Amino acid sequence: MSVAEREPKIVGFLCNWCSYAGADLAGTSRTSYPTSVRVIRVPCSGRVNPQFVLRAFQLGADGVLVAGCHPGDCHYSTGNYFTRRRFLLVKRFLDYLGIDQRRFRLRWISASEGPKFAETIREMTEELRQLGPRDAAAVEAHAE
Amino acid sequence: MKLAYYPGCSSHGSAADYDRSARAVAGALALELVDVPEWNCCGASSAHGADHRLAMYLPGRNLAVAAGMGMGGVVTPCAACYSRLNRAHHWLAEDRRRWLELSAAVGVPYNDVGKPRSLLEVVVGDVGLEAVAAQVRRPLKGLKAAAYYGCLMLKPPEVARFDDPENPRSMDDLLQALGAQPVRWGFKTECCGASLSVSRPELVEKLVGDILDNASAAGAECVVTACPMCQANLEQRRSERHRLPVFYFTDLAGIAFGLSPRELGIPMHLGEPLELLRGKGLLAAGEEGQG
Amino acid sequence: MKRVGVFLCWCGSNISSAVDLDQVAEQTALLPHVVHVEQYKYLCSDPGQETVRKAIKEHALNRVVIAACSPRMHERTFRRAVGSVGLNPHLMEIANIREQCSWVHPDKVTSTPVAVDLVRTAVAKAVKDIPLEPSYVGIEKRALVVGGGIAGIQAALDIADSGYEVVLVEREPTIGGRMAQLDKTFPTLDCSSCILTPKMVEAGQDPRIRLLTYAEVESLSGYIGNFEARIRMKARSVDLDRCTGCGDCWNKCPYRSPGEFDLGLGKRKAIYLPFPQAVPNKPVLDRATCAYFQKDGKCQVCKKVCAPGAIDFEQQDEILEERFGAVVVATGFDLWDHGRYGEYGAGQHPDVISSLEFERLVSASGPTDGKIKRPSDGKLPERVVFIQCVGSRDEAKGVPYCSKVCCMYTAKHAILLKEKIPSSQSYVFYIDVRAAGKNYEEFYRRATVEYGAQYIRGRVSRIYPRGDSLVVVGEDTLLGQKVEVEADLVVLATAVVSRSDAPQVAQKLGFSYDQHGFFTEAHPKLAPVETNTAGIFLAGACQGPKDIPDTVAQAGAAAAKVVRLFAKDQLETEPTVARVDRARCAGCEWCRPICPYKAIEMEAVTERVGSGQVARRVAKVNPSLCHGCGACSVACRSGAMNLLGFSNEQVWAEVEALCL
Amino acid sequence: MAVVDLTEAAKGREELLTRVRELAETDPLACYQCGKCSAGCPLSFAMDYQPRQIIRLVQLGMREQALGSSTIWLCAGCATCTTRCPRQVKIDGVMDALRQLAGQDGRAPREREVAAFHTSFLESVRRGGRVHELGMVGSYKLRTRRIFQDGGLGWNLLRHRRLPLKASPLRDRKTVERIFRAAEVRG
Ligand SMILES: Cc1cc2nc3c(=O)[nH]c(=O)nc-3n(C[C@H](O)[C@H](O)[C@H](O)COP(=O)(O)OP(=O)(O)OC[C@H]3O[C@@H](n4cnc5c(N)ncnc54)[C@H](O)[C@@H]3O)c2cc1C
Ligand SMILES: Cc1cc2nc3c(=O)[nH]c(=O)nc-3n(C[C@H](O)[C@H](O)[C@H](O)COP(=O)(O)OP(=O)(O)OC[C@H]3O[C@@H](n4cnc5c(N)ncnc54)[C@H](O)[C@@H]3O)c2cc1C
Ligand code: SF4
Ligand code: SF4
Ligand code: SF4
Ligand code: SF4
Ligand code: SF4
Ligand code: SF4
Ligand code: SF4
Ligand code: SF4
Numbered sequence A: 001m002s003v004a005e006r007e008p009k010i011v012g013f014l015c016n017w018c019s020y021a022g023a024d025l026a027g028t029s030r031t032s033y034p035t036s037v038r039v040i041r042v043p044c045s046g047r048v049n050p051q052f053v054l055r056a057f058q059l060g061a062d063g064v065l066v067a068g069c070h071p072g073d074c075h076y077s078t079g080n081y082f083t084r085r086r087f088l089l090v091k092r093f094l095d096y097l098g099i100d101q102r103r104f105r106l107r108w109i110s111a112s113e114g115p116k117f118a119e120t121i122r123e124m125t126e127e128l129r130q131l132g133p134r135d136a137a138a139v140e141a142h143a144e
Numbered sequence B: 001m002k003l004a005y006y007p008g009c010s011s012h013g014s015a016a017d018y019d020r021s022a023r024a025v026a027g028a029l030a031l032e033l034v035d036v037p038e039w040n041c042c043g044a045s046s047a048h049g050a051d052h053r054l055a056m057y058l059p060g061r062n063l064a065v066a067a068g069m070g071m072g073g074v075v076t077p078c079a080a081c082y083s084r085l086n087r088a089h090h091w092l093a094e095d096r097r098r099w100l101e102l103s104a105a106v107g108v109p110y111n112d113v114g115k116p117r118s119l120l121e122v123v124v125g126d127v128g129l130e131a132v133a134a135q136v137r138r139p140l141k142g143l144k145a146a147a148y149y150g151c152l153m154l155k156p157p158e159v160a161r162f163d164d165p166e167n168p169r170s171m172d173d174l175l176q177a178l179g180a181q182p183v184r185w186g187f188k189t190e191c192c193g194a195s196l197s198v199s200r201p202e203l204v205e206k207l208v209g210d211i212l213d214n215a216s217a218a219g220a221e222c223v224v225t226a227c228p229m230c231q232a233n234l235e236q237r238r239s240e241r242h243r244l245p246v247f248y249f250t251d252l253a254g255i256a257f258g259l260s261p262r263e264l265g266i267p268m269h270l271g272e273p274l275e276l277l278r279g280k281g282l283l284a285a286g287e288e289g290q291g
Numbered sequence C: 001m002k003r004v005g006v007f008l009c010w011c012g013s014n015i016s017s018a019v020d021l022d023q024v025a026e027q028t029a030l031l032p033h034v035v036h037v038e039q040y041k042y043l044c045s046d047p048g049q050e051t052v053r054k055a056i057k058e059h060a061l062n063r064v065v066i067a068a069c070s071p072r073m074h075e076r077t078f079r080r081a082v083g084s085v086g087l088n089p090h091l092m093e094i095a096n097i098r099e100q101c102s103w104v105h106p107d108k109v110t111s112t113p114v115a116v117d118l119v120r121t122a123v124a125k126a127v128k129d130i131p132l133e134p135s136y137v138g139i140e141k142r143a144l145v146v147g148g149g150i151a152g153i154q155a156a157l158d159i160a161d162s163g164y165e166v167v168l169v170e171r172e173p174t175i176g177g178r179m180a181q182l183d184k185t186f187p188t189l190d191c192s193s194c195i196l197t198p199k200m201v202e203a204g205q206d207p208r209i210r211l212l213t214y215a216e217v218e219s220l221s222g223y224i225g226n227f228e229a230r231i232r233m234k235a236r237s238v239d240l241d242r243c244t245g246c247g248d249c250w251n252k253c254p255y256r257s258p259g260e261f262d263l264g265l266g267k268r269k270a271i272y273l274p275f276p277q278a279v280p281n282k283p284v285l286d287r288a289t290c291a292y293f294q295k296d297g298k299c300q301v302c303k304k305v306c307a308p309g310a311i312d313f314e315q316q317d318e319i320l321e322e323r324f325g326a327v328v329v330a331t332g333f334d335l336w337d338h339g340r341y342g343e344y345g346a347g348q349h350p351d352v353i354s355s356l357e358f359e360r361l362v363s364a365s366g367p368t369d370g371k372i373k374r375p376s377d378g379k380l381p382e383r384v385v386f387i388q389c390v391g392s393r394d395e396a397k398g399v400p401y402c403s404k405v406c407c408m409y410t411a412k413h414a415i416l417l418k419e420k421i422p423s424s425q426s427y428v429f430y431i432d433v434r435a436a437g438k439n440y441e442e443f444y445r446r447a448t449v450e451y452g453a454q455y456i457r458g459r460v461s462r463i464y465p466r467g468d469s470l471v472v473v474g475e476d477t478l479l480g481q482k483v484e485v486e487a488d489l490v491v492l493a494t495a496v497v498s499r500s501d502a503p504q505v506a507q508k509l510g511f512s513y514d515q516h517g518f519f520t521e522a523h524p525k526l527a528p529v530e531t532n533t534a535g536i537f538l539a540g541a542c543q544g545p546k547d548i549p550d551t552v553a554q555a556g557a558a559a560a561k562v563v564r565l566f567a568k569d570q571l572e573t574e575p576t577v578a579r580v581d582r583a584r585c586a587g588c589e590w591c592r593p594i595c596p597y598k599a600i601e602m603e604a605v606t607e608r609v610g611s612g613q614v615a616r617r618v619a620k621v622n623p624s625l626c627h628g629c630g631a632c633s634v635a636c637r638s639g640a641m642n643l644l645g646f647s648n649e650q651v652w653a654e655v656e657a658l659c660l
Numbered sequence D: 001m002a003v004v005d006l007t008e009a010a011k012g013r014e015e016l017l018t019r020v021r022e023l024a025e026t027d028p029l030a031c032y033q034c035g036k037c038s039a040g041c042p043l044s045f046a047m048d049y050q051p052r053q054i055i056r057l058v059q060l061g062m063r064e065q066a067l068g069s070s071t072i073w074l075c076a077g078c079a080t081c082t083t084r085c086p087r088q089v090k091i092d093g094v095m096d097a098l099r100q101l102a103g104q105d106g107r108a109p110r111e112r113e114v115a116a117f118h119t120s121f122l123e124s125v126r127r128g129g130r131v132h133e134l135g136m137v138g139s140y141k142l143r144t145r146r147i148f149q150d151g152g153l154g155w156n157l158l159r160h161r162r163l164p165l166k167a168s169p170l171r172d173r174k175t176v177e178r179i180f181r182a183a184e185v186r187g
Helices: A019-028 A050-058 A079-097 A114-131 A136-143 B016-028 B044-050 B052-068 B079-094 B097-106 B119-127 B129-135 B170-177 B201-217 B228-236 B249-256 B273-279 C021-029 C046-058 C071-083 C098-102 C108-127 C150-161 C192-205 C248-252 C291-296 C301-305 C355-362 C406-420 C440-450 C502-509 C548-566 C631-635 C648-658 D006-011 D013-024 D036-040 D051-060 D063-067 D080-084 D091-105 D112-128 D133-144 D151-159 D174-186
Strands: A010-015 A037-042 A063-068 A104-108 B002-005 B032-035 B074-076 B144-147 B222-225 B246-248 C004-009 C034-040 C063-068 C092-096 C135-138 C142-146 C165-169 C209-212 C215-223 C226-233 C256-258 C267-269 C318-324 C326-329 C333-335 C352-354 C383-390 C425-430 C454-457 C460-466 C469-476 C481-487 C489-494 C496-498 C536-538 C570-573 C578-580 C600-609 C612-621 C641-643
Touching: A010 A019, A010 A050, A010 A114, A019 A037, A019 A063, A019 A114, A019 C071, A019 C098, A037 A114, A037 C108, A037 C648, A050 A063, A050 A079, A050 C648, A063 A079, A063 A114, A079 A104, A079 C631, A104 A114, B016 B032, B016 B119, B016 B246, B016 B249, B044 B052, B044 B079, B044 D091, B044 D112, B052 B074, B052 B079, B052 B097, B052 D091, B052 D174, B074 B079, B074 B119, B079 B097, B079 B228, B097 D174, B119 B129, B119 B170, B119 B249, B129 B170, B144 B170, B170 B249, B201 B222, B201 B228, B222 B228, B222 B249, B228 B246, B246 B249, C004 C021, C004 C046, C004 C108, C021 C034, C021 C108, C034 C046, C046 C063, C046 C071, C063 C071, C063 C108, C071 C092, C092 C098, C092 C108, C098 C108, C108 C648, C142 C150, C142 C318, C150 C165, C150 C192, C150 C209, C150 C326, C150 C548, C165 C215, C192 C209, C215 C502, C226 C326, C248 C301, C326 C502, C326 C548, C352 C355, C355 C406, C355 C489, C383 C406, C383 C469, C383 C481, C406 C425, C406 C440, C406 C489, C425 C469, C454 C469, C460 D036, C469 C489, C469 D036, C481 D036, C536 C548, C578 C612, C631 C641, D006 D013, D006 D051, D013 D051, D013 D091, D036 D051, D036 D080, D051 D063, D051 D091, D063 D091, D080 D091, D112 D133, D112 D174
Parallel strands: A010 A037, A010 A063, A063 A104, B002 B032, B002 B074, B144 B222, B222 B246, C004 C034, C004 C063, C063 C092, C142 C165, C142 C326, C165 C209, C326 C536, C352 C489, C383 C425, C383 C489, C425 C454
Antiparallel strands: C135 C570, C215 C226, C226 C318, C256 C267, C333 C496, C460 C469, C469 C481, C578 C641, C600 C612
16 A cells, blocks of 8 residues: 555654643644644653654654644753754754655644644645655664 | 054045154154055045945955055054944954955955054054153143044944943043043044035034034143044034144154154144144244244 | 553543544454453543443453543543552553544544554553652751842741741841832832831741841752751851840941942941841941951950940851751842943943932932932932933843833832922933833823923933033934933933842752843743742742832742642652663763753762672662653663653553554 | 825835845844934934934835935944944944945935035045045035035145145056946946
8 A cells, every 4th residue: 555545654752741732732622634643742852762763764654743842931941952953963864764854843832732733744744645655674774 | 563554545635744743653653654555545434335345345455455565464544444444354354255255356365464453553552551651752741632532433343343432541541641631521432524524514513513612611722633534624624613723643642752743744734733732831942933 | 461451431422423432442452461441431420430440450450541531631530540449550541532533533434543553552551651659758847048138038928927947048237138228119109118127127036037147058959848058157247146236336436438238329337237227237347348357456446345245356157057948049139230331421420320329319218318419519409310221121232121120110210309309300211111010100100290200212322421410312202303401410220130140149059040140930921930940939030120019929929839848748759750770871971961950960889790899870860850851861872761651661662552 | 294104115125124134234123213323323413314213214114215315315424323222233334225225226315415425535536546635526516516615625725735736546547446346246
């Protein structure tokens, strides 16, 4: 089954305080979005180890989203600054692994930005559809 | 100390007197001033309102040529030139790509000659007040002088990088070292409007009047400048009620060093500067009446 | 053996109408470790919770997965439910199939696979759950208040009134702070000392408050509930126990110097009382100006006249070590030095003064006994110019922010001037008048309409002397014309800035401060009195420019936070904190600087290697300080640092379960 | 007084702001209209718009009024405004920029004499590489038909040997011509 037919699969790491609450808000306000995303709740975007992201790609995820509070609003004051710096590096590493950088997104989504969450999922799904299915084997080979 | 010297256009004309005293005083202080060869006009008050690039290139060329002379920096006696040279220097320092642009435009490779300095800056900063004081033969005792810096030597401060733009002290300190008595007054850095002197003289007369009024009210017997534009403007655009002589700081330094008014070009000033000096007993018998 | 029970909630029709729960149940039952799957209409209802409890007992479940609404809704509810039948509350996970599934994917065909995935992921995480226990720490029920301005005084009084001991440390010889220097206060024009003095006296007399004036905190260690402070008591040269405050010493002391309290406008003796209402009402001997210390060791007049023998030239600084459960920081503010405004005379014109100096000039207890005499010649000024925003809102020379109080105190000054010198005229140069407070706009109106203050919208460009007056040049921007005022006195509303040593204070006590030196609150809206360090609270202008009403409100809030803490006997800390696997820790310290709460320290451990002992350093997390953000666990290269509740193994398992 | 149509002005606003930002290397939007610039300006008494108001015109996109003002020509370039601006706006640079834009638009300057002076000045520079004061003033007088202005003053200077009849240009006239050309190309 090609990606064009099936829904791409996005693993979403959402911080508990802002982005997870934002996703909840999309729900409470019944803002529908594609069924592509599966959410993993983490306390802070700073908790997301790049290895989790790579593992998701390794296991065939089509896209990965890391979302946290806006810079300056982090519940733990500085967590998302680390996230930002860390994932700049990860993006470059993705290139090296042969994974299109566009498959990975880092987004700041606040607890009141339900629509932004839905929109992010819509955009990402659309982009992943256009990128087509992934060659998981390539990652496998590098990561070993 | 050997420095590249940028005299500025007026040194050949209305400020020929300043040119004389500046060179004479520099000589007395063992400052060797070597003219920047084939220097060109810095664009003064006109280029920057016409074309930003022209306003950078004209002074920029002089900086490039001066750098080629391999001396301890470039110095100018004119505050307007000082300002234009510093604007260009600042602009060039902000972005090295501009070095190439300038070199291509003026046909001289640009290298940084260091921050352009004014003659006042060199005398107070590099030569130093102690060395100046050591040259004094005729202390200017009892001479109440208003040090007038004007605007361009100090503003804006991030370009001029010289003295405090609101309460400068360097010329006051220098006057003190010469034995004179600098007065406290409020118009040290007010603009005299020199750039409008030809085209809107009636406006400039008001500015000059305010400055001279304030100096007189503060008890000054003369005004001292470090700029040919200021000097000429204060002399030429004043009204009948103002009698204060307007000196260059080099005039007074020269007198204090024992040089004659004639060597310093003082008789070329408008008004009666010699009267004041005479009244203060600062002229030797032989110097009376010269001019 | 892991025995997982999964409970699927219908939420009435909220979930059941959009997700085929039978199919979810069917697929879930096939997952490893799952021994029981059950559906219920409203799981959060009492009977719903009872269903879960019953199943745990019946099926000997040791892990529970609730597939229902967001954990942000009912995590607590269900933790409590499983806890009530003896299962560790942290052996429960929630799959959010409502907000993140049925409500956003209304089509059963596409939503059901999502729900299946989410439940599977929750099961995978639950399998890796381990029992977590909160830790408890005892609480030292004494509070330290640093800074004795109105903020510190108010906080100390509120805490003491709730029955707890307080130590109030003030650096100056008396408490009172800036408010003691003010004359009257906006917006009601109460006399500052009339409302402050009773509070100062109360703080001085309350048996539960120990005042340590002329003292400073040297260091603070420990954590919430258990701080340890070292406090330096500076040598006052006066034995406070013996001194009766009779005043003979300072009356007789022959040496005078400019007084700090009056900002140099008046003089004080070398041994002095900063102001008549000082608390404690006992003098301090300033060694820097005393003849005995500075000159010849003679003089000693004070010692001779002091009947109770309280003068002690030999007194040394003393260090106290005290334990506290909580700290309130209330070190206040300073004023920007207008010496940087060359265009306003750079502080060289004696008749260009700051607003605080003006307060001293109008104050009845000030150096001029409340007569507004200008500093140069003592003349009563007729024409007074007030300039607002001096240093404030000036990114070029001063600070970019608004100082918040100067608009109002300037209006106050215009009123006070008119009251004291009825023939006078005031001119106020302003850019905006910010009178956003209860009765503030009305107060400003009084200044203009009733007291005739002339407000001119524009920033002054220059002040210069003309004769014995000052020429003030500005633009009336509403007219679009340059204006000049010849004034007898110019008063500058200089910016409120942090104390110059604020960064050092913050570092010593261990919390953060912003680029202007103001102390940073944990959250600008929802935690405005907390700092990032649990157990340390903020009050007053040390956190940002503030007037007295705001300061007192914040001080009360800080006190309430302290009391809230002291109301417990033990402090339960969240169990979802970081934990180090010592065996794996390489001691690299990558984790330490990343922690926003300074929860990680290094400790030495000795281990047996072969036959010898080897000492090495490993990281250690203080669970009372850790907030559980997990940043450290990512920084750790050796996998030694983990976050309980969101462990590496758990997230890993979730990723794997999701990507199946 | 006329009513200003802000939506109309807004159409050219971005373009004007962009040009001013480029030429003056400063952002007029930072200005909060405090008036400190005008208050310190030595020539504000003669200007039709205060320096602060010029910045305001630029903020609103009112190009006509800004470029047609007398202010941009009467500004003496003393930088007192810039030195004191609390928002770090380079007001003198904005004045320069607006004069340049007025020139580029080929618009008749509001202050004819001032503009004529600058033209004569730069002509003199272009011709000889340095300004020859007597020649420059002569050209200015012809341009403005103010033949007799300052006659006494000129005579006085001549008498004091401060107004030489002869110019002292650069030996190689092309040196400066080249610079003017290079600037024209970049402009
Ligand atoms: C000119 C002027 C007029 C004002 N008028 C009014 C008014 O009319 N109405 C109004 O509501 N507000 C007014 N205010 C504002 C008012 O002054 C403040 O709101 C108030 O003083 C803030 O109190 P605070 O306790 O936070 O700080 P402060 O009064 O500054 O007190 C802080 C205390 O901490 C001490 N301290 C500092 N550092 C340390 C340390 N490291 N260790 C120990 N102790 C330390 C200080 O010595 C001081 O005693 C005015 C302010 C000014 C400048
Ligand atoms: C348009 C707008 C935008 C704002 N934006 C911001 C912003 O960006 N940032 C910011 O910090 N602040 C903002 N605010 C201010 C903010 O809304 C208030 O500070 C805050 O809501 C005040 O909270 P409160 O609890 O005091 O009052 P309220 O929010 O009014 O709550 C009072 C509650 O009491 C209930 N109630 C009333 N009478 C009774 C009664 N007799 N018995 C029982 N219950 C009763 C009411 O139903 C209500 O639920 C904004 C305000 C407005 C109007
Ligand atoms: S537990 Fe949540 S989903 Fe279930 S009935 Fe209650 S609110 Fe609805
Ligand atoms: S004389 Fe002695 S008792 Fe009296 S105030 Fe002075 S120190 Fe205290
Ligand atoms: S020793 Fe003398 S100078 Fe010092 S405090 Fe006592 S009386 Fe004053
Ligand atoms: S409170 Fe008023 S005077 Fe003070 S900085 Fe703010 S606007 Fe300026
Ligand atoms: S989890 Fe966060 S708060 Fe806890 S120790 Fe690690 S970095 Fe510090
Ligand atoms: S980063 Fe990891 S290995 Fe390094 S000190 Fe911290 S816990 Fe130990
Ligand atoms: S001084 Fe600066 S901020 Fe104030 S009006 Fe002028 S340009 Fe604007
Ligand atoms: S630079 Fe121009 S606008 Fe600015 S103060 Fe000077 S004359 Fe006025």
